[in-house]
Amino acid sequence: MTLTAMIKQLEDIMRADTGIDGTAQRLSQIVWLLFLKAFDYNERLNELQQEDYTPVVPEGYRWCDWADPELKKDQLTDEALVDFVNNKLFPVLRGEPITNALGEREVLFASEEPRAQLIKGFMDRSHNYSANGIQLRKVINVINEVDFEDVEETHEFNDVYETLLKSLQSAGRAGEFYTPRAITSFAVRHVDPHIDDVVADYACGTGGFLVDALKHLEVQLRESDRDPIEQQEIIQRSLVGGEFKPLPYMLCVTNLLLHGIKDPQIRFGDSLTEARLMDIPDAKFADCIVMNPPYGGVATDTDKDYFPSHLRSSETADLFMAMIIARLREDGRAAVVLPDGFLFGTDGPKLEIKRQLLRECNLHTIIRLPESVFAPYTSITTNILFFDKTQSTRETWFYRFDKPEGYKHFSKTKPLLSKHMEVIDEWWENRVAIPDPEVSGAWKAQKYSVEELEANGFNFDLCGYPHEEEEILPPDELIADYRTKRAGLDQRIDEQLDAICKILGIGVDAQ
Template sequence: MALGSLVKTLQNIMRKDAGINGDAQRIEQMTWLFFLKIYDAKEQEWEFHDDSYQSIIPERLRWYSWAHDAKDGKALTGDELLDFVNNDLFKTLESLELAPDAPLRHVVVKAAFTDANNYMKDGILLRQVINEIDESVDFTEYKERHAFGEIYETILKDLQSAGNAGEFYTPRAVTDFMAQALAPKLGETVADFACGTGGFLTSALKILDSQVQTPADRELYARSVYGIEKKQLPYLLCVTNMLLHDIDNPEVFHDNSLEKDVREWKHKPDGQFDVVLMNPPYGGSESASVQNNFPVALRSSETADLFLGLILYRLKRGGRAAVIIPDGFLFGQDSAKTEIKRRLLEDMNLHTVLRLPQSVFAPYTSITTNVLFFDNTGASEGVWFYRMDMPEGYKHFSKTKPIRIEHFAPVKEWWENRRDIEEDGNPKAKYYTVDELRDGGFNFDVCGYPHEEEEILPPDELIRNYKEERAKLDAEIDQKLARICEILGIEA
């Protein structure tokens, strides 16, 4: 079977199973099976290069022991296969006992099956899915494994339209552009503290792989990326992604980056990184116990604010970062947002804000986002703002017409030759000094979109956009009232 049709074939089989409901569950079902098949191929590599290698997976649970069908009538199927998967495979792997110094390639097996699910209820259909995977891809072949990496990308793209699962996927054109802008180098460490499916990490790995010339370079490449992901499905997708990119001991952890006091990182250089690439979750609300892990001035219930605060502590001196944030951060006037913006200007070197078109994340969300580019080299002297407009011929991006890397060509040209640009009487690109931004109450909502397309949105999206617009208007009113009170010499 052609690799390009594999995912569609698997989805069609799973649609017949009463236990699977929706694309997100189909993706999760495929992912743990792909993980085991890929991990089996990697173990064959490790055993070939190291006679002393011992698998963490019991022999009866290794892919070749139970999944391969020799067509001799002995392969598990039906209720027998379901019982094996549900009551032996899953239960054993999620309860593996690991030594404190266990290598990460063993740790990820246990983590991958903690909270994972087998949704299929028809053992015959499950056998069909397993056979398609086993017979269609030989992951022991380097070329075929890397060809499958392209197919794996289609699974990740499907997340964007799979309900709330879309929050874990950032369009590859965006991750590639951000990684190219920061240009990681071999020997540097690249981190994403809410790594989702690993899009930013793989974009960085593409750049680093092109720099590999020697075996020593390959070792640096293998130790170059670090990720943390709170939720099970994207974690499993990310670990599988790393194995496909020849990261044999992926430093990707199933954890919550915010559940540790950020102030401790100042005293732990090994917990700081040269490059941070992120699209933090936004719109979420964090508990008081999580907020207490931050200095009082940085405490916020908004998840994106807390991740920005975390980066301030985990970016190495001389390091650089690119972070996607929603519009609400730019104009937000609450104490935490104002303090973060102040620190980005006075403690960090915030040098560029790229304003992205509204539909970049369609169909998952139409909320307008931006990219902050900053580094830890000293205080900022000023910030460039640039508005990225829709490419010619596009009214909006969609699943069938997504943003592509070539759409960033005007941004790249401007990036290398920065200048003020005005269109139709509105600034498209402009430089603001720190004093100008400070005097404006740290309102970064400049070089925005003067003409918004009117579109029909689902109720939840409409309400979310309304709340954001109301917050923006409230912030502008508060700012003007404060200015009036200052002129009149009265307390607000």
């Protein structure tokens, strides 16, 4: 089955289920099913690789027991399937008691192992929206067609999952959790995580940055002489993240499971309150941080209490930036997507954070991004800040990424692609100043010393996009201008109507 056909089939099946309403619910339904299938696949691998391994999920509640049993006659469907899922599967996997055959209340899933806790937390945030057991069985059977043991098929299914994640961009506010892959892969490539680095995304959404970091590390591991088991151990401890909203948290955990991470280290909760900024334990530091923190939101008083008074901004992106600076290990590297507001702002906390950034880190590059990169979710203009903790900032390169030829703006049908950013890759390796072709005396790419940045009041609005200035005419000229434009428009409409009438054989008087 092709990638497109599978997506269409899953969506068509769920549209016929009266319990499932809209894209977000379809995604939520698919994600807990995928999670349980991927988790069970990893359990079976552990059983093969470890003689004394005991699965954490109790018998009868593993995916292979109820969703994909060996014998077709053992498949649950229709009302029996919905009853099992709602009244047995979910309560058991959440660690809740159910009534046994003796009529007694019993907890079947009481394990405190990390993998058991992962399942409990995941299912506690999940919900079965399906009201039609026949349609639910059809969805399960489509998912069962995927063979995770087939490397090529698994890779294709990961692509299916990525395509499903992209549909978040048209699912209302859910789009805030998805960062275009062109940006995540570009950021990871230039941060360049190494084997044994800890790579973190403290607002990981669906896990795009972490998956690209995983792929980046896998290439290095394949070229090394590490044995497969050691490679898995390295990968397992290399990726950490945090997400404080249930749906993207579940999407991210499932995303990592599908990419071979057996025990995703993703914390559910507010990363801003994970540790006080001045009291971060060594285990909470990261060698590489790649992320797109939430912006536009108002920080809570609880969030701000975890920061020193001079850094207590009301903007969540500012607090995340202060946290990133603090949690980046010495010699570490970071790429952070931030809105223009951080670059331009000169209010107290924002100014202090930028001063701290230049003092404690080497802010070596800022890539200015076009306004429609995150369309259709938001038109806020963003930037990628690249910095490391090797020294204080001495100079910063700014590069304005212009939309490719033929693009007035990016959109769902004309998204930003990795190939569009190859022009930045070329410039990155051979940095030169580039004059702005449209504005005399301005720059598309230029280097500024830290002294120049300070002299500019820490306003990083440099190498920006040209703004067209509207000419304000005197009232009489303005009225005449509008009348001229209207007359021209009326003439073009009349000409088009004449052409249409001639084609239809209608006389001009019949218009």
